[in-house]
Amino acid sequence: MKVPESGEQPIVFVIDDDEFLRDALKRLFGMVGLRAETFASSADFLKRKLPAVPTCLVLDIRLPGISGLDFQAELARTGIAIPIVFMTGYGDIPMTVKAMKAGALEFLPKPFRDQDMLDAVQLALQRDRSRRQAERANAQIRASFESLTPREREVMAFVTTGLMNKQIAAEMGLAEVTVKLHRGNLMRKMNARSVAELARMAQILGIARPKS
Amino acid sequence: MVLFSAGYYVGGVVGLLLGFPPSNIGTIWPSTAVLLAALLLAPPRYWWVYLLAAVPTHLHLTVNFGPVTPLAVALSQVGGNIVLALLAALAVRSVIGAPPRFDNLRDTIAFVLLAGIVATALACALVALLFVLTGWTTDFWLALRQRILANIFATITITPLIVLTRAGQLVGSQDAPRRSYGELGLLTLGLLAVAIPVFGWESPWPGNVPALFLATLPFLLWAAVRLGPGSLSLCLLIVGGVALACAHLGRGPFVLHSPTENVLSLQIFLLAISIPLMLLAALVEERHRTEQSLKQSEARMALAAASTDTGLWQYDVSTGHLWATEHCRSMLGLDADSMLTPEAFLGAVHPHDRAVAIAAMRAAAPAGETAGQSEFRIVDQNGHLRWYLATASTEFDKNGRPVRVSGTFRDITSRRNAEQDAARLEDALQATRRELARVSRQTTIGAMAASIAHEINQPLSALVTNGGIGLRLLAKADSDLDEVREVLKRVIDDGHRASHIISSIRAMFVKDRREKSLVSIGDLVSEVLTLTRGELESHRVSLQVELHQELPPVVADRVQLQQVLFNLIMNAVEAMSSVESHERSLLVKSELHGAGDLLITVEDSGPGIDPNDMDRIFDALFTTKSHGMGLGLSICQSIIASHGGRLWASARVPHGAVFYIQLPSGTAVRP
Numbered sequence: 001m002k003v004p005e006s007g008e009q010p011i012v013f014v015i016d017d018d019e020f021l022r023d024a025l026k027r028l029f030g031m032v033g034l035r036a037e038t039f040a041s042s043a044d045f046l047k048r049k050l051p052a053v054p055t056c057l058v059l060d061i062r063l064p065g066i067s068g069l070d071f072q073a074e075l076a077r078t079g080i081a082i083p084i085v086f087m088t089g090y091g092d093i094p095m096t097v098k099a100m101k102a103g104a105l106e107f108l109p110k111p112f113r114d115q116d117m118l119d120a121v122q123l124a125l126q127r128d129r130s131r132r133q134a135e136r137a138n139a140q141i142r143a144s145f146e147s148l149t150p151r152e153r154e155v156m157a158f159v160t161t162g163l164m165n166k167q168i169a170a171e172m173g174l175a176e177v178t179v180k181l182h183r184g185n186l187m188r189k190m191n192a193r194s195v196a197e198l199a200r201m202a203q204i205l206g207i208a209r210p211k212s
Numbered sequence: 213m214v215l216f217s218a219g220y221y222v223g224g225v226v227g228l229l230l231g232f233p234p235s236n237i238g239t240i241w242p243s244t245a246v247l248l249a250a251l252l253l254a255p256p257r258y259w260w261v262y263l264l265a266a267v268p269t270h271l272h273l274t275v276n277f278g279p280v281t282p283l284a285v286a287l288s289q290v291g292g293n294i295v296l297a298l299l300a301a302l303a304v305r306s307v308i309g310a311p312p313r314f315d316n317l318r319d320t321i322a323f324v325l326l327a328g329i330v331a332t333a334l335a336c337a338l339v340a341l342l343f344v345l346t347g348w349t350t351d352f353w354l355a356l357r358q359r360i361l362a363n364i365f366a367t368i369t370i371t372p373l374i375v376l377t378r379a380g381q382l383v384g385s386q387d388a389p390r391r392s393y394g395e396l397g398l399l400t401l402g403l404l405a406v407a408i409p410v411f412g413w414e415s416p417w418p419g420n421v422p423a424l425f426l427a428t429l430p431f432l433l434w435a436a437v438r439l440g441p442g443s444l445s446l447c448l449l450i451v452g453g454v455a456l457a458c459a460h461l462g463r464g465p466f467v468l469h470s471p472t473e474n475v476l477s478l479q480i481f482l483l484a485i486s487i488p489l490m491l492l493a494a495l496v497e498e499r500h501r502t503e504q505s506l507k508q509s510e511a512r513m514a515l516a517a518a519s520t521d522t523g524l525w526q527y528d529v530s531t532g533h534l535w536a537t538e539h540c541r542s543m544l545g546l547d548a549d550s551m552l553t554p555e556a557f558l559g560a561v562h563p564h565d566r567a568v569a570i571a572a573m574r575a576a577a578p579a580g581e582t583a584g585q586s587e588f589r590i591v592d593q594n595g596h597l598r599w600y601l602a603t604a605s606t607e608f609d610k611n612g613r614p615v616r617v618s619g620t621f622r623d624i625t626s627r628r629n630a631e632q633d634a635a636r637l638e639d640a641l642q643a644t645r646r647e648l649a650r651v652s653r654q655t656t657i658g659a660m661a662a663s664i665a666h667e668i669n670q671p672l673s674a675l676v677t678n679g680g681i682g683l684r685l686l687a688k689a690d691s692d693l694d695e696v697r698e699v700l701k702r703v704i705d706d707g708h709r710a711s712h713i714i715s716s717i718r719a720m721f722v723k724d725r726r727e728k729s730l731v732s733i734g735d736l737v738s739e740v741l742t743l744t745r746g747e748l749e750s751h752r753v754s755l756q757v758e759l760h761q762e763l764p765p766v767v768a769d770r771v772q773l774q775q776v777l778f779n780l781i782m783n784a785v786e787a788m789s790s791v792e793s794h795e796r797s798l799l800v801k802s803e804l805h806g807a808g809d810l811l812i813t814v815e816d817s818g819p820g821i822d823p824n825d826m827d828r829i830f831d832a833l834f835t836t837k838s839h840g841m842g843l844g845l846s847i848c849q850s851i852i853a854s855h856g857g858r859l860w861a862s863a864r865v866p867h868g869a870v871f872y873i874q875l876p877s878g879t880a881v882r883p
Contacts, residue, residue, distance in 0.1 A: 017749065018670045020706060024677040027699070031684050062666060064749035087673070089666035110673040114680030 010054040010125045014038040015045050015071075016087065017064050025058065028114055034121065040064070042071045050080065054132060056105070056124035058117070061088040061095065069095070072102050081131065083124035087112065141201045144190045152186040153207075155179060159186075159195060160202040216262060217269050219246040223370070224273040227362070239456050239475045241362040243270070244293040245370035248327065251301035252311045252371070253378055259301075263294050285348045292339030296363065299334060300327035311375045314441035315501060320494035324368055324487055332363045361479035365452060368486055369445040376442035383439045396435075396443050403431040403450055411458035425455075425481060432485065436493035440500075444493040448486045455482070514539065523621040525552065529614045543600070543621055545593050562589035562597065572602060587624065599628040656775055656844075659782065663743045667713050675706035716742060728855075730765040731773060733802045733810055740777045741800065744785070751785050751796065758801040763810055764877040768855050776848040776859070780814040780871050783844065787818030787869070794867070805874055809857075812873040820869045821861060829861060 012034050014025050022038040029036035039045040041064050045057075057075075061068035072084055085106045086099050096107050105127065106120035148156065158168040165183065169176040192198040223242030243266075250262045270290035274281050281289075303326040304312055308319045340355040349355045376382055383392035410427050428451050435444040459478055514537040517524050523540025527533075536552040544560040546552060561569045565588035572586040585603040592598050604619035682699040685691045716739065737759060748755050766773075781798065788796040797817045805811035821829060830849045845859075852859040857875040864870045 018674065020702070020709070021670065021674040021677065024674045024681065024702065024706075028677055028681050028684075031681060062746055062750050064752070066752065067750050089669035089673075090662045110669040111676040112673065114677055114684075117677070 008053055008129075009035060010056075010129070011051060012036040012056055012058060012121055012125070013045060013048075013082075014058045015040075015042055015063065016058075016060040017041065017062075018060075025117070028117065029121065032118055034125075042066055050082070052132075054125045054129040056083045056085060056121055056128055058085045058087065058121065061086050061099070069099055069102070072099065072104065076102065083127050085117070085120045085124055138204050141190070141204055145201075145205055147189050148186055152182050152189070155182040156186050156190070156198065156202065157207050159183060160199045160207065162195075216246065216250045217265055219243075219250075219374075220266060220269050221273055223366075224270065225277050239362055239459070239479060240366050240452060241293075241359070242366045242370050243273075244296050244363055245366040246374065247293060247297040248300050248367060249371045249374035249378075251297055252304060252375055256305075259298075263298070266290060266294060266297075282346065282348070284346045285343065288339055288342035288346060288348075292335050292342070292359070295338060296331055296335030300331035300367065303327065303331060311379065312372075313379070313381065314372050314376065314490070314494055315381075315497040317491060317494050317498055320441070320491055323372075324490065327371065328364045328368045328487075332360055332367060336360045336363060358475070361476070361483070365479060365482050365486065368490060369448045369452065372441055372490070373445040373449065376440075376445070381440070382442040382446070392439060396439055396446070399431055399435055399439070399443070399447065400450065403428060403447055404454070406431065407451055407454040408458075411455050412461075425485075429485065432489050433492075436489045437496050440497045441490060441493040444489055448482070448489065452482050452486075517620070521623040524618075525621070526616055526618040527554075528616055540621055543623065544590065560590050562591055565589050569602075572604070587628075598623060598625045600624065656779065660743060660778065663746060664717050666746050667717070667742070668710055671706045671709035671713065675703055675710065678702045678706060728767050728769050731768045731770050732765050733763050733812060734759045734761070736770070736773055736777065737800055737802060737812070740774050740781065743778065744781045747782065747785050748798065751789055753785055753788055753796040753798050756797065756799045758799065758803075760803045763802055763804065764808075766810055766855070766875045766877055768875065769851075772851045773855070776851050776873065777812070777814070779844045779848050780873075784814055784816035784818060784869075784871075788816055791818055791867075808877050810875045810877050812875070814871045814873075815864055815868060816870075817864070817868040820863050820867055823863070826861065826863075830859070 012029050014022055014029075014036055016022050016025075016038070017040055019040070022040070026036045026038050037048070039048070059068045059071065063071065066074070068086060068088075075082060075084075083105045084099075084103070085108065086104050087108050087110055088095070089110045099107055105124045106116075108116060108120060145153070154172065155168060158171060163171070165176050165179045168174075169179045172179070187198065190198060190201060192201060220243045223246045227241045227243060247262060247266055251259055254262060267290050270293065271283075271286055274286045274289070301310070304310060304323060307322050307326060312319055312323055314320050314323065336356055336359040339359055340349075340352050343349045343355050344352045373382075383389055383396055406427050410425065432444065432447050432451065435447040455478055459474055514524065517537060518539035521539075521543075523537055523543045525534060525536040525540050528535070534552045534554065534557075541547070541552055544552070544557060546556055546560070558566060558569060568586055568588050572588075585601060587599060587601050589597050589599055601622045601624045602619060603622075604617055606614045607616045607618070609615050678699050682696055682703065685696045685699060737757065741755070741757065745755075747753075781800070784798055788798075794817060799813070799815040801813040801815070803811050803813075830845050849859045852873055852875070855875055857873060859871065859873050861869055861871045
């Protein structure tokens with residue numbers, strides 16, 4: 001199976017202390033065309049610089065050095081938003097609940113069905129892909145916003161709150177014509193086709209209406 | 213002082229008046245007795261006052277009432293009196309102590325001998341000698357005899373009377389003094405009523421009838437026996453006074469001969485009855501006091517016994533009389549004034565225990581045993597059941613026959629109840645302990661089960677995954693058979709791995725759980741470490757194992773020892789989970805210890821044990837964990853103890869704790 005965008009080829013990271021299971025999982029993921037990298041411990045994994053491709057983490061809850069749950073918390077703390085699929089040799093309900101609450105995508109008791117593992121990993125990768133796209137889009141918006149002049153940013157804030165040009169001119173003490181000009185420029189720079197789209201961008205950017 | 217002078221004076225007047233006129237022979241001389249009483253009552257440092265006062269009093273007395281007497285004679289008289297009183301007072305004070313109480317035989321005899329006879333004889337001999345020297349009289353012996361007899365009677369009656377009256381003992385140590393004074397009054401009246409006719413009236417019979425004197429004897433005996441020495445001396449004085457006065461008037465049974473003979477018979481008569489009666493009175497008083505102190509001591513004893521809830525009883529074998537303290541009777545539910553009889557006692561005993569009580573009584577009564585005790589129940593007045601402990605001891609006479617059986621009843625209800633409560637409590641505690649041990653064992657087994665599941669699921673996961681891969685390969689049209697073969701080989705390997713883990717775990721349980729067997733410490737440590745490996749890894753604990761290679765095996769319950777070691781290691785791991793500042797390290801060591809013992813050491817680098825807790829960590833229900841029942845170490849210790857070993861802990865430097873398991877080796881104990 002070929003992955004459509006070679007630059008976007010996802011990677012599955014596996015952390016488990018059992019060498020044989022690591023090998024089996026790598027082979028399994030390889031069979032469905034997924035690239036897998038395996039690690040014997042969380043420390044080894046942290047040495048690997050994370051690539052800018054969709055990734056997910058298959059994590060044994062019982063790890064040498066630090067428990068899977070603790071590692072999950074540590075990743076969240078350092079801002080690494082990677083979807084996690086947990087495996088456990090002997091999981092109880094409180095442990096499961098804790099993992100799921102902390103954002104685990106799936107919790108697979110060992111031994112698991114290979115299809116369950118593949119489904120969980122595909123779902124995790126999809127999640128990560130969407131997240132990355134959204135992040136990328138946001139980065140685009142942010143870049144556009146950066147290109148605005150201070151005046152244009154000010155006008156944008158008023159526009160996104162639904163004010164008419166006339167009202168904006170009154171608020172800012174400008175001629176209505178000038179406001180119209182700024183507005184045209186910023187809509188073009190932000191690549192926004194409608195005021196609604198601009199408002200959505202403002203929401204992503206976290207722009208609030210300036211105080212009058 | 214004034215009283216003394218007056219007494220001396222009056223005594224002198226009476227003495228002079230009662231002298232027989234023809235020869236002026238004094239029949240009684242009370243003044244010296246008064247002086248002696250004064251000396252006995254006064255402290256010695258004031259004696260000189262009384263002695264000095266006696267001289268002018270005596271001289272004045274002689275001049276006014278007596279016959280014409282030369283000064284030298286009068287001085288001899290008073291000197292003799294002073295010497296007598298002084299000698300007697302000194303003697304009595306040193307032998308009896310002052311003032312004498314005349315309440316026991318010894319003191320009274322001493323008084324009569326020292327004051328009445330010895331001192332009197334010496335002083336009178338002196339006076340008689342002086343009389344002869346001054347030419348007042350020529351017959352030394354007569355003067356001596358007259359003076360001695362006159363003084364003895366006065367000394368043995370008047371002196372006790374004054375001393376005892378002064379001490380408030382006129383009627384002896386009676387329980388009801390007011391009634392006794394009334395009795396004394398009646399006695400005095402009766403005595404006068406008899407004495408005056410006997411001594412004063414003309415005898416209806418011709419001739420000497422001294423036997424009539426005996427008519428006064430009952431009254432004197434009455435006084436001696438019932439009212440004591442004080443009253444007796446008063447009565448003797450009355451008799452003496454009446455007799456002398458009547459004789460003086462020429463009446464009574466003694467006026468038949470010459471005055472000298474009359475006086476002599478009268479004096480001898482008075483002495484003959486007063487000395488024995490005084491002794492009798494002293495004896496009676498002594499008995500009375502002894503009886504009283506006995507009663508007091510008995511009352512004290514009964515009180516002491518009652519205060520400890522003990523009843524006392526005594527059974528007189530010959531009379532069949534059963535004596536018991538009031539408390540004893542009330543313990544048996546009997547009225548204070550009802551008699552305690554063996555039947556009444558048995559009636560009070562609980563019907564179920566009657567046989568025991570009868571057996572105890574039989575055992576106590578006959579010869580043989582000197583002491584015995586038994587416990588039985590009675591039902592008290594309120595219907596409550598009470599437990600009594602009865603003790604008895606038997607006294608025997610020379611021939612070995614039982615004389616008396618005495619014993620106690622003690623209320624031991626509260627002790628019995630406490631014993632029963634303690635037994636119930638102990639049972640409950642035992643049951644709780646068993647239950648807790650069971651729960652703890654289950655908890656331990658639960659933890660072991662989790663470890664086992666983890667260890668086995670690891671190869672099974674690989675196996676299942678590889679199996680899935682195999683199927684996927686076969687599903688592909690262009691599959692490479694070598695690849696399929698490789699995957700199947702892996703499946704088989706995973707299966708073997710799982711099987712190996714299972715067999716190593718099985719080794720832990722396959723041995724008989726009940727019987728002890730020879731266990732290799734090395735194997736034991738390895739097996740437990742297999743189970744705890746996952747925990748150690750997940751807690752980032754570095755493990756160091758130092759096993760002595762040639763340790764003899766121990767005779768042990770394998771599973772129990774595994775539990776102990778498992779517990780200690782899990783505790784160490786848990787303790788170290790909070791450690792961030794230094795390495796978490798665990799050292800498990802086995803070595804030879806002393807003569808034939810083995811020592812397993814579990815050392816961690818955790819926070820260690822608080823020195824205050826060190827003594828308690830092996831106590832059941834003691835724990836420093838937020839969850840946990842505090843049973844682990846307590847059970848571990850009892851397991852090791854049941855193997856004849858020892859489990860203890862100590863602090864590790866610089867941090868952490870060390871637990872030691874010491875076990876006797878199998879070579880020391882025959883398997």
